[in-house]
Amino acid sequence: xxxxxxxxxxxxxxxxxxxxxxxxxxxxxxxxxxxxxxxxxxxxxxxxxxxxxxxxxxxxxxxxxxxxxxxxxxxxxxxxxxxxxxxxxxxxxxxxxxxxxxxxxxxxxxxxxxxxxxxxxxxxxxxxxxxxxxxxxxxxxxxxxxxxxxxxxxxxxxxxxxxxxxxxxxxxxxxxxxxxxxxxxxxxxxxxxxxxxxxxxxxxxxxxxxxxxxxxxxxxxxxxxxxxxxxxxxxxxxxxxxxxxxxxxxxxxxxxxxxxxxxxxxxxxxxxxxxxxxxxxxxxxxxxxxxxxxxxxxxxxxxxxxxxxxxxxxxxxxxxxxxxxxxxxxxxxxxxxxxxxxxxxxxxxxxxxxxxxxxxxxxxxxxxxxxxxxxxxxxxxxxxxxxxxxxxxxxxxxxxxxxxxxxxxxxxxxxxxxxxxxxxxxxxxxxxx
Numbered sequence: 073x074x075x076x077x078x079x080x081x082x083x084x085x086x087x088x089x090x091x092x093x094x095x096x097x098x099x100x101x102x103x104x105x106x107x108x109x110x111x112x113x114x115x116x117x118x119x120x121x122x123x124x125x126x127x128x129x130x131x132x133x134x135x136x137x138x139x140x141x142x143x144x145x146x147x148x149x150x151x152x153x154x155x156x157x158x159x160x161x162x163x164x165x166x167x168x169x170x171x172x173x174x175x176x177x178x179x180x181x182x183x184x185x186x187x188x189x190x191x192x193x194x195x196x197x198x199x200x201x202x203x204x205x206x207x208x209x210x211x212x213x214x215x216x217x218x219x220x221x222x223x224x225x226x227x228x229x230x231x232x233x234x235x236x237x238x239x240x241x242x243x244x245x246x247x248x249x250x251x252x253x254x255x256x257x258x259x260x261x262x263x264x265x266x267x268x269x270x271x272x273x274x275x276x277x278x279x280x281x282x283x284x285x286x287x288x289x290x291x292x293x294x295x296x297x298x299x300x301x302x303x304x305x306x307x308x309x310x311x312x313x314x315x316x317x318x319x320x321x322x323x324x325x326x327x328x329x330x331x332x333x334x335x336x337x338x339x340x341x342x343x344x345x346x347x348x349x350x351x352x353x354x355x356x357x358x359x360x361x362x363x364x365x366x367x368x369x370x371x372x373x374x375x376x377x378x379x380x381x382x383x384x385x386x387x388x389x390x391x392x393x394x395x396x397x398x399x400x401x402x403x404x405x406x407x408x409x410x411x412x413x414x415x416x417x418x419x420x421x422x423x424x425x426x427x428x429x430x431x432x433x434x435x436x437x438x439x440x441x442x443x444x445x446x447x448x449x450x451x452x453x454x455x456x457x458x459x460x461x462x463x464x465x466x467x468x469x470x471x472x473x474x475x476x477x478x479x480x481x482x483x484x485x486x487x488x489x490x491x492x493x494x495x496x497x498x499x500x501x502x503x504x505x
Contacts, residue, residue, distance in 0.1 A: 227479070
C-alpha cells in the first residue's frame with residue numbers, strides 16, 4: 073500500500089500571533105495543492121490552539137519544566153539550606169525532562185520525509201535565552217538529520233541574535249538544512265554578518281503573500297459615512313528592536329498615534345484599530361484608548377475596535393480600510409496583499425526591507441524617531457499619490473505570489489529535488505506537476 077508523505081511544520085504557532093498563523097495557513101494551503109494526501113503534523117508552542125485553527129495534528133516543540141517556587145514546595149520561607157536543596161533538586165529534574173524531550177522529538181520525526189520551518193522570524197533570541205527558541209530549533213534539526221528527514225527553512229527571517237550560544241545553535245541548524253531560503257535580503261546580510269555561508273541560498277517573499285484567494289476578505293459590507301484609516305498597533309518590540317530597550321519609546325509611540333488619530337478625526341476620517349497578536353496587542357489598544365480619553369479626544373462612534381482573533385478577522389478589518397498605518401510586519405503585508413496604501417512604523421530590519429521591495433521606502437518611519445508631524449506629512453503624500461501607489465502595489469504583490477509559486481515548484485514539484493525521488497519511487501508515486 074502507498075504511504076502518504078509525512079511532513080512536519082515547525083514554528084512558533086498557536087501563541088495567537090496572527091502573522092505566524094497566516095504564514096502557517098499559507099503553507100498548508102500550498103502543500104495541499106502539491107501533495108494533497110500528505111500527512112501533516114505541526115510542532116509548535118500551543119498544540120490545542122493550532123489544531124483548532126488549522127485542523128491538523130499538533131505537538132509541543134518545547135519541554136515543560138517545573139516553575140514552582142522552592143519556598144512554596146517546601147512550605148519554608150527563610151530556610152537557606154532547604155532553599156538550596158530545592159534549587160539543586162529542580163536543576164537535576166531538568167536532566168530527565170530534557171532527555172524525555174529529545175526522545176519525544178525522535179518519536180514525532182521518525183518516519184517523516186520532511187521537516188519544514190515555514191517563514192516567520194523565529195531565528196532570534198530577542199525574547200528568550202539560548203536554551204529557549206534557538207535550542208529548540210537546533211534540537212529538532214538534529215533529530216531530523218539523524219532520522220534522515222529532509223530539513224527545509226522556507227522564507228525565514230532572522231535576527232537579532234545576541235548570545236554567542238544562540239548564534240551557534242541557529243547557525244548549526246541552518247547549516248544542517250537541505251534547503252534554505254530567506255524572506256528578505258536584510259536577513260541574508262544579517263546571517264552573513266554572523267558567519268553563516270549564504271552564497272548558495274535564495275531569497276523568496278514572505279509566505280503570507282500567497283494566501284488562498286478565498287481567504288482574502290472583502291469586508292463585511294458595512295457602509296460608513298467617512299473613509300477609514302487602519303491604525304495597526306503593537307506592544308513594544310523591546311530587544312527585537314534594540315539591544316537596550318527603553319519604556320519611554322513605547323510611551324512616545326502611543327502619544328504619536330493619539331495625536332495622529334486626532335488629526336485624522338479633524339480631517340473627517342474614522343479609525344479602525346488593528347492588532348496582529350490577539351494576546352499581546354489588546355493591551356496596547358486599551359492603553360491607546362485610555363490616552364485618547366485623558367486627552368479628551370476619544371470618540372467611540374469614530375473608532376472601530378471589534379475583537380480580532382483570527383487571520384480572517386484581521387483580513388476583514390483591513391479590507392474595510394482606505395489606507396493603513398501599520399506597526400506589525402504582517403498587518404502591513406496583508407494590507408498590501410489587499411492593495412491598500414500603507415505607511416509602516418518600522419521596529420526591525422524586516423519592516424524596512426518589505427517597504428523597500430514594494431517600492432514604498434518613502435512611507436517607512438522608524439519607531440525610535442517617530443513623530444505625529446512625520447506621520448501627518450507621510451499620510452498627506454500617501455493621499456496625493458494613492459492611485460499610482462495602488463497600481464504599483466498590485467503589480468509588486470502579483471510578482472511575489474509568482475515567486476512563491478516558483479519556490480513551491482522547486483520544493484514539491486517538477487523533479488522533486490527536495491522531496492526526494494527515492495521515496496516517491498518506493499511508494500509508487502510520481503512527482504506532481
